[in-house]
Amino acid sequence: MGPTDEEEEIIDNTSQIPVMKVFFAGEGGVGKTTFVERFVTGMFNPDMIMTIGVNHAVKTLKTSDGRDVTLQVWDLGGEERFRFVVQNYVRGSNAGAVCFDLTRMSTYINLEEWVEIIREVVPNIPIYLIGMKKDLVGDEVEIATYQDLIQKYHLEKLILTSSMTGEGVDETFLSLANHLPIEPEYFRKS
Numbered sequence: 001m002g003p004t005d006e007e008e009e010i011i012d013n014t015s016q017i018p019v020m021k022v023f024f025a026g027e028g029g030v031g032k033t034t035f036v037e038r039f040v041t042g043m044f045n046p047d048m049i050m051t052i053g054v055n056h057a058v059k060t061l062k063t064s065d066g067r068d069v070t071l072q073v074w075d076l077g078g079e080e081r082f083r084f085v086v087q088n089y090v091r092g093s094n095a096g097a098v099c100f101d102l103t104r105m106s107t108y109i110n111l112e113e114w115v116e117i118i119r120e121v122v123p124n125i126p127i128y129l130i131g132m133k134k135d136l137v138g139d140e141v142e143i144a145t146y147q148d149l150i151q152k153y154h155l156e157k158l159i160l161t162s163s164m165t166g167e168g169v170d171e172t173f174l175s176l177a178n179h180l181p182i183e184p185e186y187f188r189k190s
């Protein structure tokens with residue numbers, strides 16, 4: 001199971017703008033879908049809507065050096081029963097985000113299993129560690145607590161975020177977009 005033809009067609013509509021494939025992974029309920037939605041719509045959705053399988057979103061932005069890029073975002077359902085599709089959606093990504101909930105340490109501990117599965121198919125791409133729901137924990141986040149995964153799996157930096165306040169949302173997507181490859185063969189033609 002992977003992207004359907006219909007989903008691939010959405011990508012082709014973005015014509016001349018290069019497309020970058022990114023993923024969001026992590027345990028159920030950590031806030032992935034809310035985060036992507038916040039970025040795409042600018043709104044915070046307080047409702048709990050479990051992702052069945054995978055969600056797809058597309059948004060064009062500018063990299064720090066002024067290049068347009070369309071991010072094609074795969075937001076993976078965190079429930080254990082959807083684990084079998086993870087590698088199919090992660091494969092071929094240019095960059096990604098592994099996410100946990102700052103209010104639930106178990107979601108950080110269990111993230112190691114995700115990173116193991118993901119690194120099997122994309123051993124070298126940049127992957128950010130995203131700590132979500134910062135608004136619920138205040139400023140007392142002990143960043144040192146979350147360094148072991150970064151070191152063990154060569155992740156990019158930890159970004160603390162809140163889909164409620166918007167903290168870290170643009171930073172995360174800009175960080176991902178900035179990994180847009182320079183080489184033309186990476187650009188997807190329509």
Ligand SMILES: Nc1nc2c(ncn2[C@@H]2O[C@H](COP(=O)(O)OP(=O)(O)OP(=O)(O)O)[C@@H](O)[C@H]2O)c(=O)[nH]1
Binds near residue numbers: 052076132161
């Ligand atoms: N206070 C607060 N609540 C949040 C934040 N982000 C998400 N939530 C809430 O957390 C709940 C779960 O969020 P989702 O975005 O559905 O989580 P998910 O990671 O997509 O979950 P799965 O689809 O099951 O993998 C929802 O009720 C959200 O409104 C945040 O930054 N702050």
Ligand SMILES: [Mg+2]
Binds near residue numbers: 051076
């Ligand atoms: Mg979701």
